[in-house]
Amino acid sequence: MYPNTHDGERRAALHRLRHAQFAEARRIRQAVADAYTLTPAHLYAPGRAHPLAEARQVAMYLMRTRLLWPTPTRNAAFPSERIGRLLGHRDHSTVLHGVAVIAARLVTDHSEDACLRQIVNALGAALDAIDEGRTHAHRRAA
Secondary structure, eight states: OOSSHHHHHHHHHHHHHHHHHHHHHHHHHHHHHHHTTOOHHHHTSSOOOHHHHHHHHHHHHHHHHHOEEEOSSOEEEOOHHHHHHHTTSOOHHHHHHHHHHHHHHHHHOHHHHHHHHHHHHHHTHHHHHHHHHHHHHHHHHO
């Protein structure tokens, strides 16, 4: 299938990186559920009650802003379509709206920022390692 073994190795490495990102997305989903005293099943349930919707939007924001989607040429933001699938098969526009809502709240509401920091701290060093990878990727691209 791949005429060049180097090509096959590169594709395998991308696959491993993407798999790791999905694992981190599931960890974010679990951490958000824990912070809101919900189960991950609540986050992908069809309900629109305020606590559910807010928790889902926080998960969307964290996944979109903290995770990378490796491609052959660069690292991009985690795709909104995939975030939507992880949170109950939501449409990508719902994910973008959720991210925008939380981003706007962060500008005006410092308690929201504290809540996000608490969730990120609960996730631990794994996401910090992703940030470190982002920094290195940007340095290589520059």
